[in-house]
Amino acid sequence: xxxxxxxxxxxxxxxxxxxxxxxxxxxxxxxxxxxxxxxxxxxxxxxxxxxxxxxxxxxxxxxxxxxxxxxxxxxxxxxxxxxxxxxxxxxxxxxxxxxxxxxxxxxxxxxxxxxxxxxxxxxxxxxxxxxxxxxxxxxxxxxxxxxxxxxxxxxxxxxxxxxxxxxxxxxxxxxxxxxxxxxxxxxxxxxxxxxxxxxxxxxxxxxxxxxxxxxxxxxxxxxxxxxxxxxxxxxxxxxxxxxxxxxxxxxxxxxxxxxxxxxxxxxxxxxxxxxxxxxxxxxxxxxxxxxxxxxxxxxxxxxxxxxxxxxxxxxxxxxxxxxxxxxxxxxxxxxxxxxxxxxxxxxxxxxxxxxxxxxxxxxxxxxxxxxxxxxxxxxxxxxxxxxxxxxxxxxxxxxxxxxxxxxxxxxxxxxxxxxxxxxxxxxxxxxxxxxxxxxxxxxxxxxxxxxxxxxxxxxxxxxxx
Amino acid sequence: xxxxxxxxxxxxxxxxxxxxxxxxxxxxxxxxxxxxxxxxxxxxxxxxxxxxxxxxxxxxxxxxxxxxxxxxxxxxxxxxxxxxxxxxxxxxxxxxxxxxxxxxxxxxxxxxxxxxxxxxxxxxxxxxxxxxxxxxx
Numbered sequence: 172x173x174x175x176x177x178x179x180x181x182x183x184x185x186x187x188x189x190x191x192x193x194x195x196x197x198x199x200x201x202x203x204x205x206x207x208x209x210x211x212x213x214x215x216x217x218x219x220x221x222x223x224x225x226x227x228x229x230x231x232x233x234x235x236x237x238x239x240x241x242x243x244x245x246x247x248x249x250x251x252x253x254x255x256x257x258x259x260x261x262x263x264x265x266x267x268x269x270x271x272x273x274x275x276x277x278x279x280x281x282x283x284x285x286x287x288x289x290x291x292x293x294x295x296x297x298x299x300x301x302x303x304x305x306x307x308x309x310x311x312x313x314x315x316x317x318x319x320x321x322x323x324x325x326x327x328x329x330x331x332x333x334x335x336x337x338x339x340x341x342x343x344x345x346x347x348x349x350x351x352x353x354x355x356x357x358x359x360x361x362x363x364x365x366x367x368x369x370x371x372x373x374x375x376x377x378x379x380x381x382x383x384x385x386x387x388x389x390x391x392x393x394x395x396x397x398x399x400x401x402x403x404x405x406x407x408x409x410x411x412x413x414x415x416x417x418x419x420x421x422x423x424x425x426x427x428x429x430x431x432x433x434x435x436x437x438x439x440x441x442x443x444x445x446x447x448x449x450x451x452x453x454x455x456x457x458x459x460x461x462x463x464x465x466x467x468x469x470x471x472x473x474x475x476x477x478x479x480x481x482x483x484x485x486x487x488x489x490x491x492x493x494x495x496x497x498x499x500x501x502x503x504x505x506x507x508x509x510x511x512x513x514x515x516x517x518x519x520x521x522x523x524x525x526x527x528x529x530x531x532x533x534x535x536x537x538x539x540x541x542x543x544x545x546x547x548x549x550x551x552x553x554x555x556x557x558x559x560x561x562x563x564x565x566x567x568x569x570x571x572x573x574x575x576x577x578x579x580x581x582x583x584x585x586x587x588x589x590x591x592x593x594x595x596x597x598x599x600x601x602x603x604x605x606x607x608x609x610x611x612x613x614x615x616x617x618x619x620x621x622x623x624x625x626x627x628x629x630x631x632x633x634x635x636x
Numbered sequence: 637x638x639x640x641x642x643x644x645x646x647x648x649x650x651x652x653x654x655x656x657x658x659x660x661x662x663x664x665x666x667x668x669x670x671x672x673x674x675x676x677x678x679x680x681x682x683x684x685x686x687x688x689x690x691x692x693x694x695x696x697x698x699x700x701x702x703x704x705x706x707x708x709x710x711x712x713x714x715x716x717x718x719x720x721x722x723x724x725x726x727x728x729x730x731x732x733x734x735x736x737x738x739x740x741x742x743x744x745x746x747x748x749x750x751x752x753x754x755x756x757x758x759x760x761x762x763x764x765x766x767x768x769x770x771x772x773x
Contacts, residue, residue, distance in 0.1 A: 253685045304642070304670065305690035359672050359686050449652075449677050547677060549650040550701050556677065 174198060174230050175622070177615035178215065178237035178392050179399055180205055180385055182244065183430070183513065184573075185214040187222050188615035189229060195626055197634065199226045200610055207242045211388045236618045237392040240269075240399035242383035245375055248274040248293050251355075252300040252309045257330065259453050260355040261299040264329065264364035266460045268371035269401030270295070271432075279309060280316045288322060294379045295371060296324055301331030303357045314338040318345045325374050329355045329367040350374075362454040372397055400460065402617030403427065403571065404436050408458045409617070410569075410631050411438035414624045420632075422565045424600065425613065426536065426588065427572035428529050430469035430512055433536040434572075436460045441542060441560025441598075448544065448555040455560050461540045468528040468574050469512040472505045475531055487530040487587075490523035500524075522579050529574055533587035542598045561598040563590070568600060569635055571608035581607045606635040641771050644686045645696045646674035649707035653700040656729070660698065660760055667764040680711050684718045693771050694724035696763075700756075704731030705744070712749025724770055728754030728763070 177188040185205045189198040203217035223229060247270040251258030258277040265272045273291050276284050288296070296317065300310030310330040317326060318341050325348040328338050335351050342349045353366035380386050380395050389395060397405075403425065413419030422439030437459050443450055465474040476484070481498055488496045496504075504524045508514055516522040542559025570576070570585045578584055585605040591597075612634060620627040643664060647657050654676050661673045672690050674682050683695050695715070699707060708727060715723055727750050732741050738755045745753040751770065754763060 253688050256685055256689050302672075302690045304640075305692075306688060307691070356689070359674070359690055449675075451677075451682075547650045549652055551652055554650070554652055554677065 173233045175619065176232045176235045177618045178235060178388075179402070179614045180211065180215075180237065180239035180241040180388065180395070181399065182240055182242075185211075185218050186611065186615070187218045188610075188612050189222060189226070189232070190619060190626070190630070191230070192623065192626070195629060197610065197612065197630060198229050200612065201225065205241050207384050211241070211385050212391060215388060215391060234622075235392045236621065237388065237395045238397050238399045238402040238614055238618055239380065239385050239395050241385055243271075243292070244400070245270040245371075245379060245398045246273050246292060246294050247271070247371070248276070248288055248291065248296045250276045250280065250296065250298045250300070250313055251330075252306055253277060256360070256453060257299040257301065257356050260362055260364070261297045261329065263362065263456055263459070264355050264367040265297055265371070266462060267364055267401075267404065267456055267458065268368040269398030269404065269460075270371065271462060271464070280313045285316060285320045289320065293324055294382075295374055296322070296326045297355075297367060297371070298326055298328050299330040299355045301334065302359055303332045303354050305331055307331050307334035307337075310334050311337055311341070314341050318342055318347060321345065325349065325378070327352060327367055327370050327374075329353065332357075356453070360453050362456055364456065372401070396618065396621065399614050400434060400462075402614040403434070404458055404460055404617070405620055406613045406617035406627070406631060407436045407438050407569070409620045409624055409628055414628045417625060417628055419628070420567050422562075423567040423569060424562065424565055424588065424603070425569045425571060426533060426575070426585065428532045428570075428574045428584065429467050429572050430574070431464070431467040431471055433463045433466040433532040434460060435463075435536050435540040437540065437560060437562060437565070439560065439562070439565065441562060443557050444561055444563060445555075447553070448557045451556045452558045459540075459560065461536070463532075463536045463539060466532040466536050468525060468532065469508050469514070472508040472528060475528060476501060476505050478535060479531060484527065487534075488523060488527040490520055496524065496527070525574075526579055526584065529578055529584045530587045533584050537588040537599060538594065538597060543596050544598060545596065557598070559598070563598050563601050565600040565603050567606055568603045569606045569608060569613075571611065571613045573611070576607060576609060576611055608634070609636055610634050640668060640670040641694070641768070642670040642672060642690050642692045643694045643696055643767070644672045644674060644683055644690065644692045645698070646678040646683060647676040647698045647700070648678055648680070648683070649699060649701070649703055650677065651699055651701040651703070651707075652676045653698075656700065657698055660696065663760045664764055664767075667768065669764070669767075680707070680714055683711075684714060684720065687715075687720055687723055688718060692723060694726060694767060696726045696728070696767075699727070699729045699731050702730055702733050704729060705733070708745070708748060708750070715749075724767070725750045726752045726754070726763070726767065728758055730756045
């Protein structure tokens, strides 16, 4: 038997998934607390022991691959010229590569921004600005400022190609680690993030893993090949597109409600479905990821609750006969969750509260991710602007992540993303099917897809329910 | 190396007349311009953002539906504010309400900061030549 072991070093748990490559099935999964502070292998070994105990006849592990979001994941800053154009393109490149975007700056960097960059705990800076043949002055200015600042952070330059040689000269003088790649916005509103994403991943593998104390794991696991969110995005893309003659699911959404953030991934063009709708703004990536830093059910519980009024909160809170959550109860429940981030609800009331929090996360993250239409009254009749993706015809909404998987009613949380009468202008799914990643294998399958896409697709189709 | 002049073109406001816009793009390209066409239903901000990123030398605004004067109000001021005071501003089409004396219209738009103003039915070839002259001065 040959077993391929997939490892996800998460911020809280180290999760293992063992796949029997010959019999084409998942042997088992296990998890243990991530131990970055001492030795990351401790947690890994614990999880492995559990797995071997539960499946004594598992067979020999012949290959291992791993992804990681431990020790804060991958943190980046995105810099561009116009906020809605190159700064946004740079941000999307970071998100697509599985990063958390700590700062987004537009136009000329000044002392204030440089100070913020120095203070922030950032792993990589992505510098964009100008279309190819367009503005050079701003990106040159920013490259000089970054060079002077002597930040010990690698810089990826993905802006106007005409400025590349001069930027090369500026940065090479200062002994800075930098990479010059294709422009993230070569033509106006055209998004091209692949080259930047590739370098982000390379830096992540070569350097960042080491800085975060996860490198040691490579003795056991082989190279850690990508940040976990990128693995999830890969799995989503594979599931949507299919592989060779194996059909995929078509356009889909993957939503991951977490303790600190909520991630939304959509796979699909999301182009307007009607002729009188005109698309505005920067081109959308086919596989799009957004991360909401204020939407989470533990670390971010306070920020989350402050988004809704007490009255609105009741709409999300359902607890049998005792339908209302009063202000005092909300305050206590939030405090408990922020102080004790691995808190597990122990009463019906607390379970209902967690469910409500997760529903708010799903609803608000969808509002921010999905495209919107705006009516324009013209002499020729009503026309519509669409910014972002039209997800009305999306077929599947998939829930992953510990919060959703372990929730009392996970589908009830997912249903929050659908079309709502009070959010008519948002292009939300109208008639989707809801699936749950019950075994928590999305990231593992994204990893497996690098090696055996057909098998990864088969297992995803089998286990999403 | 000959460096191309970059021009941003588009139709301003709630105006969806796309045909003339495509013709302008075609003719300007024939004349060797690097054309950035932001299309119909474009706001002042769309023109300005596009001009900043592409380092444009000129912005050509079209309007056919009669509300151009409203839509173009403070365009020059907004360009100056965005650091684009050097960018040439052209406007053309059926840019005012009703039938008005073009001389008055031209004067009003020039006062608003536009460098050239074209009445309905203008020859775009002629405008392309004038644009080249203006930019090479």
